Amino acid sequence: xxxxxxxxxxxxxxxxxxxxxxxxxxxxxxxxxxxxxxxxxxxxxxxxxxxxxxxxxxxxxxxxxxxxxxxxxxxxxxxxxxxxxxxxxxxxxxxxxxxxxxxxxxxxxxxxxxxxxxxxxxxxxxxxxxxxxxxxxxxxxxxxxxxxxxxxxxxxxxxxxxxxxxxxxxxxxxxxxxxxxxxxxxxxxxxxxxxxxxxxxxxxxxxxxxxxxxxxxxxxxxxxxxxxxxxxxxxxxxxxxxxxxxxxxxxxxxxxxxxxxxxxxxxxxxxxxxxxxxxxxxxxxxxxxxxxxxxxxxxxxxx
Amino acid sequence: xxxxxxxxxxxxxxxxxxxxxxxxxxxxxxxxxxxxxxxxxxxxxxxxxxxxxxxxxxxxxxxxxxxxxxxxxxxxxxxxxxxxxxxxxxxxxxxxxxxxxxxxxxxxxxxxxxxxxxxxxxxxxxxxxxxxxxxxxxxxxxxxxxxxxxxxxxxxxxxxxxxxxxxxxxxxxxxxxxxxxxxxxxxxxxxxxxxxxxxxxxxxxxxxxxxxxxxxxxxxxxxxxxxxxxxxxxxxxxxxxxxxxxxxxxxxxxxxxxxxxxxxxxxxxxxxxxxxxxxxxxxxxxxxxxxxxxxxxxxxxxxxxxxxxxxxxxxxxxxxxxxxxxxxxxxxxxxxxxxxxxxxxxxxxxxxxxxxxxxxxxxxxxxxxxxxxxxxxxxxxxxxxxxxxxxxxxxxxxxxxxxxx
Amino acid sequence: xxxxxxxxxxxxxxxxxxxxxxxxxxxxxxxxxxxxxxxxxxxxxxxxxxxxxxxxxxxxxxxxxxxxxxxxxxxxxxxxxxxxxxxxxxxxxxxxxxxxxxxxxxxxxxxxxxxxxxxxxxxxxxxxxxxxxxxxxxxxxxxxxxxxxxxxxxxxxxxxxxxxxxxxxxxxxxxxxxxxxxxxxxxxxxxxxxxxxxxxxxxxxxxxxxxxxxxxxxxxxxxxxxxxxxxxxxxxxxxxxxxxxxxxxxxxxxxxxxxxxxxxxxxxxxxxxxxxxxxxxxxxxxxx
Numbered sequence: 001x002x003x004x005x006x007x008x009x010x011x012x013x014x015x016x017x018x019x020x021x022x023x024x025x026x027x028x029x030x031x032x033x034x035x036x037x038x039x040x041x042x043x044x045x046x047x048x049x050x051x052x053x054x055x056x057x058x059x060x061x062x063x064x065x066x067x068x069x070x071x072x073x074x075x076x077x078x079x080x081x082x083x084x085x086x087x088x089x090x091x092x093x094x095x096x097x098x099x100x101x102x103x104x105x106x107x108x109x110x111x112x113x114x115x116x117x118x119x120x121x122x123x124x125x126x127x128x129x130x131x132x133x134x135x136x137x138x139x140x141x142x143x144x145x146x147x148x149x150x151x152x153x154x155x156x157x158x159x160x161x162x163x164x165x166x167x168x169x170x171x172x173x174x175x176x177x178x179x180x181x182x183x184x185x186x187x188x189x190x191x192x193x194x195x196x197x198x199x200x201x202x203x204x205x206x207x208x209x210x211x212x213x214x215x216x217x218x219x220x221x222x223x224x225x226x227x228x229x230x231x232x233x234x235x236x237x238x239x240x241x242x243x244x245x246x247x248x249x250x251x252x253x254x255x256x257x258x259x260x261x262x263x264x265x266x267x268x269x270x271x272x273x274x275x276x277x278x279x280x281x282x283x284x285x286x287x288x289x290x291x292x293x294x295x296x297x298x299x300x301x302x303x
Numbered sequence: 304x305x306x307x308x309x310x311x312x313x314x315x316x317x318x319x320x321x322x323x324x325x326x327x328x329x330x331x332x333x334x335x336x337x338x339x340x341x342x343x344x345x346x347x348x349x350x351x352x353x354x355x356x357x358x359x360x361x362x363x364x365x366x367x368x369x370x371x372x373x374x375x376x377x378x379x380x381x382x383x384x385x386x387x388x389x390x391x392x393x394x395x396x397x398x399x400x401x402x403x404x405x406x407x408x409x410x411x412x413x414x415x416x417x418x419x420x421x422x423x424x425x426x427x428x429x430x431x432x433x434x435x436x437x438x439x440x441x442x443x444x445x446x447x448x449x450x451x452x453x454x455x456x457x458x459x460x461x462x463x464x465x466x467x468x469x470x471x472x473x474x475x476x477x478x479x480x481x482x483x484x485x486x487x488x489x490x491x492x493x494x495x496x497x498x499x500x501x502x503x504x505x506x507x508x509x510x511x512x513x514x515x516x517x518x519x520x521x522x523x524x525x526x527x528x529x530x531x532x533x534x535x536x537x538x539x540x541x542x543x544x545x546x547x548x549x550x551x552x553x554x555x556x557x558x559x560x561x562x563x564x565x566x567x568x569x570x571x572x573x574x575x576x577x578x579x580x581x582x583x584x585x586x587x588x589x590x591x592x593x594x595x596x597x598x599x600x601x602x603x604x605x606x607x608x609x610x611x612x613x614x615x616x617x618x619x620x621x622x623x624x625x626x627x628x629x630x631x632x633x634x635x636x637x638x639x640x641x642x643x644x645x646x647x648x649x650x651x652x653x654x655x656x657x658x659x660x661x662x663x664x665x666x667x668x669x670x671x672x673x674x675x676x677x678x679x680x681x682x683x684x685x686x687x688x689x690x691x692x693x694x695x696x697x698x699x700x701x702x703x704x705x706x707x708x
Numbered sequence: 709x710x711x712x713x714x715x716x717x718x719x720x721x722x723x724x725x726x727x728x729x730x731x732x733x734x735x736x737x738x739x740x741x742x743x744x745x746x747x748x749x750x751x752x753x754x755x756x757x758x759x760x761x762x763x764x765x766x767x768x769x770x771x772x773x774x775x776x777x778x779x780x781x782x783x784x785x786x787x788x789x790x791x792x793x794x795x796x797x798x799x800x801x802x803x804x805x806x807x808x809x810x811x812x813x814x815x816x817x818x819x820x821x822x823x824x825x826x827x828x829x830x831x832x833x834x835x836x837x838x839x840x841x842x843x844x845x846x847x848x849x850x851x852x853x854x855x856x857x858x859x860x861x862x863x864x865x866x867x868x869x870x871x872x873x874x875x876x877x878x879x880x881x882x883x884x885x886x887x888x889x890x891x892x893x894x895x896x897x898x899x900x901x902x903x904x905x906x907x908x909x910x911x912x913x914x915x916x917x918x919x920x921x922x923x924x925x926x927x928x929x930x931x932x933x934x935x936x937x938x939x940x941x942x943x944x945x946x947x948x949x950x951x952x953x954x955x956x957x958x959x960x961x962x963x964x965x966x967x968x969x970x971x972x973x974x975x976x977x978x979x980x981x982x983x984x985x986x987x988x989x990x991x992x993x994x995x996x
Contacts (some may be wrong), residue, residue, distance in 0.1 A: 346823070346828070347819070347820075347823065347828075347926065348926060349926055351823070351828035351924075351925075351926055352828050352829060352830055352924045352926070354828070355827060355828035355829055356829060492970070495971050521969060521970045521971065522969075522970065522971045523965075523970040523971060523973070524970075524971060524972075524973060524974045524975070526930060526974060527970070527973065527974070528921055528930075529720045529961070529962075531716040531719070531720065531847075531851075531962070532713070532716055532717075532961075532962045532965035532966045532970070533965060533970050535712055535716065535845075535966075536965075536966055551830050551922070552830065552922050552923075555830065555832055555922040556921065556922060559834075559837055559848070559920065559922075560848070562837055562838075562839075563837050563838060563839040563846065563847070563848030563849070563850075563851075564839050564846035564847070564848070565839050565846050576830070579830075581829070581830065581832070584832070584834070585832050585834065585922065586834075587834040587837055
């Protein structure tokens with residue numbers, strides 16, 4: 001029971017947090033919630049299968065674009081629905097054709113996908129609609145965005161928890177261990193991978209749609225920023241991508257460290273960030289959670 | 304083991320979140336005897352180049368100049384020094400929005416200076432309006448400026464819109480065509496992003512109306528580094544005028560490509576980057592006659608003095624388009640503070656209605672926009688001189704045809 | 709018209725191929741997925757400009773000095789940073805993730821240092837910018853030089869890999885790193901050589917780019933991306949494949965720009981890349 005109560009209490013506390021913080025504090029909460037959502041959604045597919053996807057921003061940016069294109073034509077909830085649908089369709093199409101790629105080929109493919117989507121949208125806007133920048137003038141407060149993102153993040157983690165226990169999660173784990181074994185044990189590889197990929201993509205797309213009203217002006221170069229993809233991967237891996245709370249635990253501290261570095265060392269923050277990354281890879285190779293466990297195990301042995 | 308992990312995770316999570324909320328403020332910002340001014344400009348990422356040329360040097364130069372002279376003058380005649388709170392927005396609008404929230408709600412700075420770029424200025428406009436800060440958006444070129452000025456009444460748009468620049472260019476070229484110097488064919492390329500599209504969609508009807516024929520009209524993606532194919536198409540198009548609505552990498556690349564392939568159109572126009580101090584070096588000393596966006600009245604003593612001061616402080620001269628306007632916007636701010644103090648509402652009203660004496664001459668905004676701008680400039684005798692609007696005071700006469708490379 | 713497209717495309721393609729050679733060696737032989745590759749090319753570019761402007765050294769001579777310096781840099785990077793990662797990873801997948809993470813950190817580190825040293829401004833030099841008539845098409849001399857460097861470096865590599873004992877060892881490690889030690893090959897040494905040689909090629913490519921293109925400290929990602937696309941298309945670790953794929957990409961971009969729409973050049977690049985990945989994931993010239 002405690003397993004459920006603590007997260008629920010934390011969620012309630014977080015939901016009331018905006019009452020006690022400044023606008024900047026709220027901004028931090030939104031940023032942290034966004035990256036927790038992105039990293040958890042990424043890990044939903046990649047955590048067990050070990051398919052490192054750099055397509056996060058392809059979906060995230062598409063979500064933002066849906067909001068920009070549709071926000072004047074449709075009510076807000078309908079736009080979210082559309083965004084989710086478009087994300088799912090895109091993921092299904094891409095997934096059907098690409099999930100047989102393995103290892104680094106999938107990494108590069110997913111990266112190329114984000115660029116292709118960006119180039120195609122640019123070309124379409126320039127040649128067909130004749131405008132490139134789009135505006136989102138929605139009457140949504142930062143609090144609303146925070147609550148929506150918090151809900152999406154919580155839903156993602158809940159979904160992950162459910163999948164971990166379900167047959168789907170079992171199948172994903174087997175696939176991650178050895179695809180040949182998985183195929184022989186009767187797992188429908190394509191279907192299992194596709195389901196996880198689509199679920200993850202829908203969440204990523206929704207996250208993009210929800211945050212986009214915060215920056216008013218949407219342009220492909222702005223929303224398809226590849227850094228988002230990289231950050232998501234790093235955050236999930238830092239925490240431990242195959243654990244339920246791993247991505248969240250990687251996302252929050254890393255997000256705060258970035259913020260702290262860029263406010264205190266605006267000139268030299270990339271250097272610190274680079275060193276930090278390298279340090280993490282060398283010192284916490286399996287993520288923070290595994291690191292803590294190892295440390296605890298060592299203490300146990302000593303005592 | 305598993306249980307432990309879960310509990311630690313949650314504890315750790317809530318701890319970090321809690322510490323995020325209570326992060327200590329930057330100490331000693333809001334002292335009474337100083338004026339704190341904050342800005343979040345791109346130090347890293349794709350916007351860093353633009354910000355590094357136009358925005359950051361001018362902010363630093365202005366703060367240095369003001370503080371060396373004893374600080375900003377308040378309405379009661381007292382002087383207060385400027386204290387700067389500076390952050391990096393990492394060229395990401397998400398980070399930018401959060402940093403503005405930090406400046407306004409945590410650091411509680413007295414004034415916020417805008418970031419570099421159209422998208423960035425739009426991204427912060429609703430926030431600036433909500434917190435009540437006046438926003439002197441200089442490096443934002445948008446045709447929707449009147450709309451934005453009406454939407455956020457403390458925002459000021461000071462660099463015109465795409466169709467202004469396009470109309471200015473068409474004006475220059477029609478004059479040359481009417482004089483029989485160039486034919487009525489134009490080859491035009493545009494970068495596929497908000498800026499390039501604004502300009503080309505303003506230019507197409509303007510060229511047509513003036514009786515020009517666009518014999519080559521293509522856009523190229525942001526990030527294109529090779530222009531050999533584009534330039535050779537333009538060269539073969541039979542147009543006397545080559546027009547590029549481009550960003551610095553494109554402007555520079557096209558110049559070099561045109562030179563190396565011996566493409567000598569009678570009118571050669573590029574956009575952002577053409578007015579940069581490094582341009583003559585990139586053109587291998589053969590910039591004479593190249594037209595570009597912007598321009599300054601190079602004969603004005605105020606501009607000459609500003610260029611000299613900038614060169615001394617930063618190490619290189621400013622660009623001849625938005626730099627002087629950025630600096631002028633800061634001078635306006637200082638003069639407005641001297642007249643009405645730091646109250647945001649009074650300050651915004653003063654900036655909107657007052658008349659100011661700046662390096663670009665006397666400035667008075669119309670509907671929160673600076674309209675008295677230079678649309679086209681040209682390299683003449685080693686200086687980038689404004690040539691359009693031709694009837695404005697200080698305009699130089701265009702050199703068309705451009706001498707061969 | 710076709711001839712123009714062909715010549716411009718070849719010249720452009722050769723610069724792409726040169727850019728990709730180093731990465732294909734680093735990934736093919738040392739098995740390091742180097743995301744900081746573009747930053748390494750930028751180091752070469754900035755050093756060339758600095759040497760040219762401060763010391764007045766001719767870029768061509770400077771390049772001869774930059775290449776061994778790049779080799780040394782790569783040697784130390786591998787020994788100091790990559791080697792521990794290789795050592796601790798048994799299986800292949802592990803090293804991939806680790807190297808992506810570590811080199812992503814390296815990317816920021818180098819970018820930060822470049823920003824501190826050279827600032828965020830656009831950098832450019834003018835060197836041999838005059839046009840040369842090649843079969844009636846005017847091509848910049850500095851681009852022809854880059855073409856020459858690509859042909860020399862690529863040709864030498866292809867020959868060395870195919871004909872020498874050193875090349876045989878390199879290929880053995882690239883194909884089966886697991887069993888290479890069984891025949892007495894010091895895999896660590898070979899991987900280090902591969903990585904260092906790749907870095908040397910990266911800085912040379914950067915230096916040759918500096919001769920004809922404007923660049924800034926934040927451009928590294930663009931170069932990494934181009935190089936990655938070519939490496940994958942050519943087949944990982946396949947030098948010949950990288951050469952052909954690079955040139956093919958240059959031809960494709962030029963063809964799309966002249967015959968279809970310059971706005972679609974980058975989209976076409978990625979579309980072709982994705983098609984190749986799906987159709988032949990081992991690359992156009994890779995063996996299954």
